[in-house]
Amino acid sequence: MTTLALHGLRKSYPGAGQAAVHGLDLTVASGSLTALLGPSGCGKTTTMKLIAGLLTPDTGEVTLDGSPITPLPPERRGVAMVFQNPLLFPHLTVAQNVGFGLRMRHLPPAEIAARAQDMLARVRLDGLGDRRPSALSGGQQQRAALARALVLQPRVLLLDEPLSSLDPGLRDEMRALIRTLQQETGITTVVVTHDQSEAVALADRIALMLDGRLAQHGPPQDFYRRPASQAVARFFGGTNFLPGRSESGQFHAALGALTLPPGAPEGAHVLTIRSEALRLRPGPNPVSARIDAVTFLGTQTRVTLTAQGVTLQALTTPDEATSLSVGAEVTVSLPPEALWLLPVA
Amino acid sequence: MSTSLRTLAALALMAFLILPLLPLAVWSLAQGWRFPDILPAELSTTAWAYALSPQSGVLESFGITTLIATATTLIAALVGLPAGRALGLYRFRGRGLVVLLLLAPAILPGIAVVFGLHGILLRAGLAGTVAGVILAHLVPVLPYMTLVLAAVFSRFDPTYEQQARTLGATPWQAFRTVTLPAILPGLLTAALFSFLVSWSQYLLTLAVGGGRVQTLPLLLYGFAAAGRNDLTAAIALLYILPGLLILALTARQITGRNTALVSGARP
Numbered sequence: 001m002t003t004l005a006l007h008g009l010r011k012s013y014p015g016a017g018q019a020a021v022h023g024l025d026l027t028v029a030s031g032s033l034t035a036l037l038g039p040s041g042c043g044k045t046t047t048m049k050l051i052a053g054l055l056t057p058d059t060g061e062v063t064l065d066g067s068p069i070t071p072l073p074p075e076r077r078g079v080a081m082v083f084q085n086p087l088l089f090p091h092l093t094v095a096q097n098v099g100f101g102l103r104m105r106h107l108p109p110a111e112i113a114a115r116a117q118d119m120l121a122r123v124r125l126d127g128l129g130d131r132r133p134s135a136l137s138g139g140q141q142q143r144a145a146l147a148r149a150l151v152l153q154p155r156v157l158l159l160d161e162p163l164s165s166l167d168p169g170l171r172d173e174m175r176a177l178i179r180t181l182q183q184e185t186g187i188t189t190v191v192v193t194h195d196q197s198e199a200v201a202l203a204d205r206i207a208l209m210l211d212g213r214l215a216q217h218g219p220p221q222d223f224y225r226r227p228a229s230q231a232v233a234r235f236f237g238g239t240n241f242l243p244g245r246s247e248s249g250q251f252h253a254a255l256g257a258l259t260l261p262p263g264a265p266e267g268a269h270v271l272t273i274r275s276e277a278l279r280l281r282p283g284p285n286p287v288s289a290r291i292d293a294v295t296f297l298g299t300q301t302r303v304t305l306t307a308q309g310v311t312l313q314a315l316t317t318p319d320e321a322t323s324l325s326v327g328a329e330v331t332v333s334l335p336p337e338a339l340w341l342l343p344v345a
Numbered sequence: 346m347s348t349s350l351r352t353l354a355a356l357a358l359m360a361f362l363i364l365p366l367l368p369l370a371v372w373s374l375a376q377g378w379r380f381p382d383i384l385p386a387e388l389s390t391t392a393w394a395y396a397l398s399p400q401s402g403v404l405e406s407f408g409i410t411t412l413i414a415t416a417t418t419l420i421a422a423l424v425g426l427p428a429g430r431a432l433g434l435y436r437f438r439g440r441g442l443v444v445l446l447l448l449a450p451a452i453l454p455g456i457a458v459v460f461g462l463h464g465i466l467l468r469a470g471l472a473g474t475v476a477g478v479i480l481a482h483l484v485p486v487l488p489y490m491t492l493v494l495a496a497v498f499s500r501f502d503p504t505y506e507q508q509a510r511t512l513g514a515t516p517w518q519a520f521r522t523v524t525l526p527a528i529l530p531g532l533l534t535a536a537l538f539s540f541l542v543s544w545s546q547y548l549l550t551l552a553v554g555g556g557r558v559q560t561l562p563l564l565l566y567g568f569a570a571a572g573r574n575d576l577t578a579a580i581a582l583l584y585i586l587p588g589l590l591i592l593a594l595t596a597r598q599i600t601g602r603n604t605a606l607v608s609g610a611r612p
Contacts, residue, residue, distance in 0.1 A: 052511045074510040075518075081511040087504060091526040100522075101512035152513060 002064050002078075002155040002188050004028040004051065009060035011046055020046040022212040023060065028156075028205075030065075031186045033179065035193055035203035039235070043212040044192045048158050051190070052081045064155055075104070080154035084161040086141035088133035094144050095120065095129030101152040119151040120144070123177065139170040143177065150181060157182075157189045163198060175202050196223075196236055208232055224274060230342050233272050239313040240278065242271040246341060254308045258285045259336045269341040273334050275302070278314040280324070283333030291328050294321055305332065366585070372578030392575035396583070403564060403580055410560040413475060413550075414543040414587075417482040421490040421539050422532065424483075429494025434503055444492075451488040458484060459552045466553055473555040481553040482543040490539050497531030537591045544587055 006026045012019035021043040028034045038044045049055040051062055053074035061070050069077045080101070088097045096103075099116035107115075120129050123143040125136075133141055142162065149157055162178060163171045179202060182189045193199050199206050200220040207217045215235075216228040227233035230241060244253025246266050251258045253271060280303060289307035301321035303314045314332065324330070372378070373392055375385035396403045432443065450458065462481055463472060471477030505527065509519035525532075547562040554560070561584050569577045 052507075054507050054510065073515075074507075075513045075515055079511065080513075081508070083504060083508055085504070087502075087508045089505065089509075089523055089526075100509070101514075104509075104513040104515075104518050104522075148512065158511075 001030040001186060003030040003066075004156050004188055004190070005063045005066075006047070006051070007061045007063065009047065009050055009062065010058045011043075011050055011055060012058060018212070019043075019058075020212055021050065021057075024209075024212070024214055026207055026214055026217060028188060028190060028207075030188055032204050033182045033189045033191065033202065034205045034207055035191050035199035036207050036209060037193055037196060037199040037235075038209035040194055042209045044194075044209050045160060047209070048081065048160055048190070048192050051156070052079050052158055053077050054081075078155035079158060080149035080152050080156075081158040082145050082149045082160065082162060084164060086133070086138075086145040086165075088136075088141055088144055088148075090133055092133075093129060094125065094131050094133060094136065097133060097144060098129070098148045098151055100148060115151055116147075119147040122150075122181065123147040139166055139174065142166060142174060146178070146181070150185065150187070153185070154187060157187045159189065159191045161192055161194070163193070164195075171198075178202065208235065210235070226340060227272070227342065230270060230272075233342065237275075238272055239275055240273050241342075242310060243344065244269065244271060251339070251341075254310050255287050255334075256308070258334060258339065260339055260341070261336045264339075264341055268344050270344055272340050272342055273338050275313040276300075276315040277335060277338035278312060279333045279335065280314055280316055280320065280330060281333065282331045284336055285334040285339075286331050287334065289330055289332050291324055291326050291330060294324055294326060296321075305330070307332070366582075369578045369581050372574050373582055375575055375578075378574075392573075392579045396576060396579040401576075402559065403561075403583065406559050406561050406564045407583060409475065409558065410544060410562075411587075413479055413482060413558075413560060414540045416479050417486050417543040418490075418536050418539040420479065421483060421486045422536055424487060425490035425494050425535065426532075428491045430498045432491065432495035433498025433501070444495075447488045447491055449488075450484045455485065455546075455548045459548055462549070463552050472553060473557040475558055478550050478554045478558045478560075481549045482546055484549070485546070486539045486542050489542055490535050493531060493535035493538070494528070497528050497535070501527055534595055537595055541588060541591060 005028070006024050009021055009024040010019055011021045024043075024047060036044045036047060046055065050057050053069070053072060057070065061068050063069065064078065069079070088094070089100065092100065095113065095116045098119055099112040102112040102115060117129060120126055123146055125140060125143055125147065128136065128140065128144075133144065136144060142165065146159075146162070159178065163174055166174055175198070178189075178191070191199075191202060193202075200223075203220065205218060206220050206223060208215045208223065210231050216223060216232045223232060223236045227236060227238065230238075233241075242251075242253045242255065244251050246252075246260060246264055246269050248266075249260050249262070249264065251260050251264075251269075251271050258271070287307045289305040289312065291303060292306055292311075293302075293304040295302040295304070296318060297315075299318075300315045301318045303316060303321065303324060305312045305314065312332070371385065374388045374390065376387040376389040376391070378385035395401050399405070428447075431437075432440065459481075462484065466472045466477045466480065469477075471480060501524070505523050506519045509523045510516070514522065545562060546560070547566065550558060550560050551563060554563070556563075561580065565577060565580050565584055568580060
């Protein structure tokens with residue numbers, strides 16, 4: 001069990017205008033499965049390589065249980081990394097690939113073979129150990145790559161976009177396998193991903209990186225219910241933003257005065273409500289609106305509305321949407337418990 | 346191409362390569378072969394006996410030539426591996442200039458280089474020594490080695506090395522267990538050609554060795570100039586031995602489906 005911490009981690013590349021990682025502070029709890037989430041180019045892969053020791057930070061430190069590992073070379077950090085591509089060594093068999101790290105540690109061949117065998121069984125590749133990597137399917141290769149890292153019992157396991165090279169059908173299987181193995185072994189694990197739904201489905205905690213900085217860190221639900229900024233809310237699919245002023249439990253904005261949940265902060269804010277929480281029927285905080293568009297999305301239907309010049313989006317069931325027609329005037333409601341205030345900037 | 350056509354082409358190629366060697370074989374066994382006889386009047390093994398005897402110095406020369414070519418190849422590989430890696434994997438300022446400078450010895454005629462080189466080695470006290478000849482041979486050998494390895498490395502994905510490092514391999518372990526197996530076919534091809542380039546050097550050896558380092562090509566020219574056709578033929582046959590051996594060993598690498606320069610570590 002190891003706590004991984006990043007302190008003021010900063011890395012810029014020569015020639016690039018701005019730093020890839022700006023003073024990142026992050027503590028990954030011991031035994032947790034944390035998703036390092038962000039759009040491409042946000043610095044998450046750079047962060048991963050800084051933890052693995054493949055890059056050296058300009059400033060800042062990486063610690064494991066409080067002791068700095070930044071001066072150590074990759075092979076002495078106890079951090080194993082699985083790359084986006086399986087990168088199985090083509091001249092070795094699958095079992096030899098899985099035993100690779102143990103061989104680097106000069107363990108007896110019999111023990112290496114036994115531990116590789118055992119690990120292959122745990123990723124459901126029993127009997128495929130004698131094959132060449134090229135004889136495995138993409139999903140099998142990814143599982144072999146996972147086995148090759150896990151067999152080392154690393155203090156920290158890093159997975160870089162482990163699902164992105166897989167077909168959608170295989171993703172669920174691989175996601176479940178990662179989750180199971182992580183819980184069985186209790187290895188502190190960081191998964192890099194650009195896909196918020198993947199992060200939500202996989203991780204206990206999410207660290208969202210935007211523009212080289214940590215935007216928010218917490219359990220997945222927080223990113224929907226209590227986003228830290230407009231950027232975070234937008235990254236998680238938020239579309240409804242309403243600037244205004246919070247005063248004694250009321251929010252004064254273009255839509256009039258809305259009742260806020262108890263304990264809402266005072267002052268200038270941007271109000272947000274998730275589109276699935278916006279009700280297309282009268283209720284608390286009623287607002288008259290006109291329907292601009294109804295878009296069928298399969299399991300859900302998106303309804304775009306205008307109220308007092310403010311555009312709002314609501315998600316509803318296709319059944320409920322059948323009664324809605326474009327141009328109709330409706331009364332919608334914004335339940336106070338679904339309202340959340342964001343800082344203006 | 347159909348199988349029969351392919352066989353025909355192979356036979357034609359073999360005839361093209363081997364037919365010129367037949368007169369050599371006959372010459373090496375001839376005892377007085379005068380125009381317009383189609384075959385020599387008498388056959389004898391005296392030329393071979395002399396060539397293989399210690400007095401002729403042919404075997405000693407064979408040893409020295411092998412030593413020089415082997416040492417040149419090993420040193421070229423040690424220099425060429427990091428240089429080829431840098432050229433193959435990274436785009437950096439001045440890369441074109443480096444390639445041009447590397448190619449220069451291969452473009453320039455040896456005679457243009459040899460006097461300056463001789464002067465330098467003379468001052469270094471290496472003229473007339475085996476070490477000096479090895480240094481001189483590196484001039485034409487290094488470009489081949491480096492440029493072939495650059496081509497090999499340009500098809501190598503260095504992420505494999507990073508993967509090895511994060512699995513606990515030291516830089517040397519990563520090179521030995523991951524990089525080396527991936528580039529080995531290309532490295533072997535480069536080494537074999539480097540060996541042959543050194544093996545066939547005449548001018549550089551003559552100038553730098555000053556006649557004191559007698560490699561096979563020098564010996565061969567000596568006997569040819571003396572008009573000893575039977576001995577020249579016997580030495581020539583010994584001389585082409587490594588070339589034929591290497592051709593046989595690398596034929597699959599150069600023409601086969603697993604051509605060294607094309608097959609890399611990529612899955």
